[in-house]
Amino acid sequence: xxxxxxxxxxxxxxxxxxxxxxxxxxxxxxxxxxxxxxxxxxxxxxxxxxxxxxxxxxxxxxxxxxxxxxxxxxxxxxxxxxxxxxxxxxxxxxxxxxxxxxxxxxxxxxxxxxxxxxxxxxxxxxxxxxxxxxxxxxxxxxxxxxxxxxxxxxxxxxxxxxxxxxxxxxxxxxxxxxxxxxxxxxxx
Numbered sequence: 393x394x395x396x397x398x399x400x401x402x403x404x405x406x407x408x409x410x411x412x413x414x415x416x417x418x419x420x421x422x423x424x425x426x427x428x429x430x431x432x433x434x435x436x437x438x439x440x441x442x443x444x445x446x447x448x449x450x451x452x453x454x455x456x457x458x459x460x461x462x463x464x465x466x467x468x469x470x471x472x473x474x475x476x477x478x479x480x481x482x483x484x485x486x487x488x489x490x491x492x493x494x495x496x497x498x499x500x501x502x503x504x505x506x507x508x509x510x511x512x513x514x515x516x517x518x519x520x521x522x523x524x525x526x527x528x529x530x531x532x533x534x535x536x537x538x539x540x541x542x543x544x545x546x547x548x549x550x551x552x553x554x555x556x557x558x559x560x561x562x563x564x565x566x567x568x569x570x571x572x573x574x575x576x577x578x579x580x
Contacts (some may be wrong), residue, residue, distance in 0.1 A: 394532055397500075406543050414540035415440065417517055417531055418504070420452075421478040421496045422571050423524055423552045424531065424538065425514040426532035427452070437472065437513055440538045443520040449513040450480045450492040450554075454505035459483065462491045462511075468559055470578040476502070478554040478571035490560055502546070524553075552574045 395402040397419075406416060415428040415436050430435055430451045437449060453459065456467050456475055463483035467475060476497040485491040494514070496502065505512065514525035517531055525531050528544050536542060555570035557579070564579040 393540070394528075394536065394542045394544055397543060402543065403503070406502065406541060407559075409540045410504075410508060410512070415538075416541040416543055417535060417539055417541045418501075419545045420501060420514060421494075421498050422553055423526060424517045424528075426517055426535075427512045427514050429508065430511040430513045433513060437515060440535070441515060441520050443515075443516070448490075448492065449515050450556075451511040452495055452501060452505060452514045453493050453495050453511050454502065454509075456495055458495075458511065459493060460471070462486060462493065466561070468564070470580075471557065471559070471564075471574070474572050474574070478551075479574075480554045480556045482558040482560060482567070483559045490558075492556065494554055513516070 395405055399485055409416060410429060413427060413429060413432050415433055417424055418427055426437055426440060459467060462485055464486060467485050475495040478531065480492050480494040482490050482492045518524045525534065526547060528547065552570045553568065555572040555574060556568035557574065558565045558567050566574060
């Protein structure tokens with residue numbers, strides 16, 4: 393189903409679908425993303441993308457206080473100026489492993505996360521190994537039968553993805569350059 397963001401009821405339908413464990417395509421900070429509640433929709437999103445178990449999804453969070461739900465590590469002061477924004481940080485996860493978190497700057501995403509009260513997995517709109525899609529018509533053609541809703545807010549900016557930084561070790565390591573430039577001083 394395709395829902396137009398201009399329809400005042402579309403947001404409520406989106407929240408209802410995601411709350412029931414559905415998966416949707418929505419506009420994110422830098423491009424459209426496939427989203428679903430974390431951790432419930434992991435398998436569903438993997439099947440849609442054709443993605444293996446070896447690469448975890450980042451999670452969108454409602455604000456920086458949500459980090460404490462998943463990690464004992466706080467946002468490093470040197471990087472906190474980039475939040476909210478297109479910066480994904482890999483934290484040590486409670487119970488072992490790691491978790492990639494992003495506090496988006498998008499008022500739409502902040503409203504959505506507030507309405508849901510829990511993190512959303514987010515990944516680019518593409519099949520694994522293919523380039524991300526920016527055109528709604530192409531997304532509909534490629535994914536309409538796979539996702540529960542495509543939330544059409546117009547063409548995305550198709551900018552670079554979020555910058556991805558591993559903060560589980562020192563110095564911090566840029567895993568993927570992206571929309572945010574981080575100085576070497578912010579990584580020590």
